[in-house]
Amino acid sequence: MSHADQILVVDRADGAFQGVLDELDLLGLRVIWVPTLRAALDFIQASSRVALVIASSAVTADGGQEFLAQVKDVRPSLPMIWGRSSQLAPSKPRELAPDSLILEPLESDALRSAVSSLLAEHFYPKLIAEAVQASALEVLGTLGEFRLDGSAFLVANRSALADFSAIIAFSGGITGHLRTSMTSEHVTLLYRRFLPNARPASIDHLEDLVGELCNRILGRINAFFAQYSVAVQQTTPIFIRAAGSTMRYPGRHPSFALQLTNRETRVSLEYYLADFDRSMMRERSASAALNMGEILYF
C-alpha cells in the first residue's frame, strides 16, 4: 500500500462522472482523470500505483472490450467499474466484464459503495479485515453479544466523531491508529455492564472506558500481526470529546471502518494502516501470540 494510490477515472470532459470526482477525492483517494481509453491504458502501463479504474459508458461503448482485454494483460487483478447507460444492451455471456457495473446517471452512494467494495481488498486484505473484525468481536464479546452491523466499509481520512472517542497510534512493522467512538448514552449503558455495581460513572470514567476498549481491541489486532513476526508498539490513548465534529489526519487513503452493536449499544471503530507491506504476511506462527485471557507463569 502506498500514499500515492490512484483512482483512474476515464470520462469525457462533459461526461457522467464529472460531478463525482469530488466524491472520490473525499474518500481520501488521489483521482487522475483521463478522457480516453487509450490514455487510460498508457497511464496504467506507466504507473503501478493505479488501484482502480472507473470508466463512463460514454467511453466504454466503443472499444471497451479491447480495453478490458489489454488491461487484463497488463494488470490482471486491477479492479474496474464501468458506468452503464440504461439504454445499453446487456453484455453477451462470452464478453469480458468489469468487476462492477453501475447505472448512469450516477448516484453518489452507488459509486461510493462500489468503490469501497472493490478497494477494500486493495487497502485492507481479507486476512487483515477479518482479524480486525474478530478482534473487536472477541473483546466486546466479554461485555455482551455484539455483532457486526452491516458490512465493513472504507472511509476517508476525515472521521466523524461521536460524544466520546479514543485513538491509539501504533508503529513498528506497521504504522497507523485505531479509533473507537461511542455516544454518551451507549457508553453509559456499556459502563454498567463493565462495572455492574459501580456508582454512576463520571464523564472521565466513560471516556476512559472507550479508551480501554480501544486498547484491548488493538492488543488483539497486534497479536494477530505478531503471528507473522510483525512487531507493533502501541502508545497510550488520546481522548476526544467532540460530538458532531470531524477529525482529519494526514494520509491519502481510507480507513477500515466497522460498526458493532448489541441490543442496546453501538461501538464505531476505524482502523487505519498508513504503512503496510503485504510481503510481511507470508509465514505464520500461531505460538508467537497469547490468547485473550491467557495466563503465562514464569
Added chain:
Amino acid sequence: MTSWSILIVDDSATARSQLRVVFEAKGANVIEAANGQEGLWRARAQRMDLIFSDVHMPVMDGLQMIQELRKLPEYRATPIFVLTSDATVTRAAEGKKAGASTWITKPIAPELLWKVVEKALFYRRPTSGAPGSTELSSTHNSGK
C-alpha cells in the same frame, strides 16, 4: 485481622475499578496507581503483598517499574503480575526479564484473577503495611 495489600497499576481508571470491586469484596486492601512512577511511590510508601501492573502507561511503563521494584530488597520475592492487552510472546519475554512473575492478557474475568491471586498468596501471611515488614512462611511463588 490484617488483609492482603494489592497494588493495581494501570492508566485506565475503569480497569483499576474493575479489579478493585472484586478484590475488595474478597477482603483485600486495594491501592491504585495510574502509572509506573506512581506505582513505585506507592510500593515504597506501603509494603504490598502482590502487584498488578499494566505495560503501556504514561510517565513510566510497567516493565520499567517492575525492574525498579526488583532492585528493592522487600520486593525481590513479591508476586508481580503483568495484566495487559499486549499479547505478544516476545513482549512477555521482556516482562519475564524485567522480573514479572506472571503475564496475563486482557480482558480476563476479575473473578478468575482472584483465583490466581489466592494461588500466589497461598503460603503468605499478609504484611502489616510498613515497608520491609514482610513475613514469609515459604518462598513459593518467588516472583522470579
